[in-house]
Amino acid sequence: MKKAELRKEQINKLKEFANTKEKETEDSILLEKLMETDLIKNSQTIGVTASLPFEVDTSELIARLWEAGKKVYLAKARADQDHTLDFLRYTYMSKLVKSKFGVEEIADGDAEVNNELDLVIVPGLAFALDSHVRLGFGGGYYDRFLAKYNPKTVSLVSSPMQFVSSEWPVEKTDIPIQTIVTTNKIY
Template sequence: MDKLKLRRELIEQRGAIPAAKRRENARAIRETLLDQPWVQMAGLVACYWSIGDEPETHGLVFALWKHGATVMLPVLRQDNDLDWAVYDGPDTLAPGRFGIMEPVDTRRGVDAVRTAALLIVPALAVDRDSGVRLGRGGGSYDRALARVGPNVPTVALLHDGELISGIPVEPHDQPVKWVAQPGGLTNVSTAGPCR
């Protein structure tokens, strides 16, 4: 199956998830992640501000921040790479490119993600065998994933049913180590927890 067709199918499936179920999914994912010691100990977390039918991250970002983590959120650049800025509460966000909420803090540069102790990324699906994620096609998060160290936990957030097999892989695709879904956390690292 080609990526474009798979993306369309997954977006259609997400669109059919009722709003109440999406809220329930977000709560379950947030609680699962916040229960992990490696999430609790992460001093600097790179995350994202969810949009549309993505598993909602607004409560997760707020909870991480309230628990003392420094949370960086992406700022989409003109070249589709991700700059990063620090989240300092819900009043520190403003619409950016494509209307996506971004922190108004000083931009830290594309390499700021290298200092993160945890990277949480969006995905439409993740391949259960390789850990490769299917994104929206811009390559923004593949670039961010390529910048983090080999021992940094990387987590994609998915709805149930989006951890699948057979995602086409291209040379630039970067795997994640973990998938967080409403049903729990799955290690998709092919070489153990520290790939």
């Protein structure tokens, strides 16, 4: 299946799932499983993306990371430069603005940038559990960032996002995720 077709299919599937009680339950299970990992325990600087309504909700995760004394950095797309990301320090005081992609990002241009993070929580639309490749939103932002900085990576994967193997063409620029957290297992 072509990536564009699968992206559209996955977004529709995730939007349907977003309106169910099951999504709330799965998000909660994924959060608990992630918070119990050594990845979180051993990381002080953590990059995350503010989630869209149909993605695994990261708002509670961010609050829990703050409570645990972690420094949280929110992804900001650099579309006008090299189609990659910067991660900006996110605190209770940070003001957010919606990007052209509909994702909330730090509004303050003077916010601390840290791209040498201990851990990055990577979003996606689909994940192959055998090879850990992901289907992103199509801009290559995360793949470019991961190729350049090579941080530890983890993704929270709800049931509609799981594929046993890749059903989409994998390119040499697609960077596999190191750890995948599902409601049943950590891969």
